[in-house]
Amino acid sequence: MAEFWDVYNSKGKKKNKVIKKGQPLLEGEYHLIVECWIRCGKNLYLLQKRSANKKMFPNMWYCSAGGSVHAGEEPRDGLIREVKEELGLDISKDEIKLKRIIFEESSIFYIYLVDSEVDLNSLKLQSEEVAEAKIASLEEIKELIREGKMIYLDYYDKFFKSVEKIPYLI
Numbered sequence: 001m002a003e004f005w006d007v008y009n010s011k012g013k014k015k016n017k018v019i020k021k022g023q024p025l026l027e028g029e030y031h032l033i034v035e036c037w038i039r040c041g042k043n044l045y046l047l048q049k050r051s052a053n054k055k056m057f058p059n060m061w062y063c064s065a066g067g068s069v070h071a072g073e074e075p076r077d078g079l080i081r082e083v084k085e086e087l088g089l090d091i092s093k094d095e096i097k098l099k100r101i102i103f104e105e106s107s108i109f110y111i112y113l114v115d116s117e118v119d120l121n122s123l124k125l126q127s128e129e130v131a132e133a134k135i136a137s138l139e140e141i142k143e144l145i146r147e148g149k150m151i152y153l154d155y156y157d158k159f160f161k162s163v164e165k166i167p168y169l170i
Contacts, residue, residue, distance in 0.1 A: 040117060109155075
């Protein structure tokens with residue numbers, strides 16, 4: 001089934017335009033992407049390893065879940081859908097904490113934190129998207145990045161510093 005995206009302007013306001021995934025955006029147009037870091041304990045995060053079949057970053061470790069927001073969805077709704085599709089986990093809107101909004105190239109990234117206990121054995125990984133999952137400490141994440149085994153994005157340092165100030169309460 002085809003995937004459609006709402007188009008946004010440079011101020012993050014939705015335009016009256018929808019495109020099909022893969023259709024190029026014009027200059028000054030953006031689509032929404034959500035990324036979720038599920039924190040499973042103090043400095044512990046659920047990571048996913050992207051499928052070998054992925055066009056971008058195959059076999060690379062990545063945050064807990066992420067993807068494009070579909071036309072008609074709000075970012076939080078897109079995040080709930082992505083987490084369910086990729087990991088088989090149910091999260092609710094009240095668990096989701098927005099940490100950053102980043103404009104990059106033709107995308108607006110909504111970066112979220114979710115605190116949740118995770119049982120790796122209960123995950124239902126979407127094989128087309130996710131090869132495996134694990135819980136890693138912040139030090140392990142940094143090591144995976146140094147080894148070139150994990151995607152690194154510019155926001156990570158500020159994200160983790162800001163998250164350290166939020167107590168893990170579960």
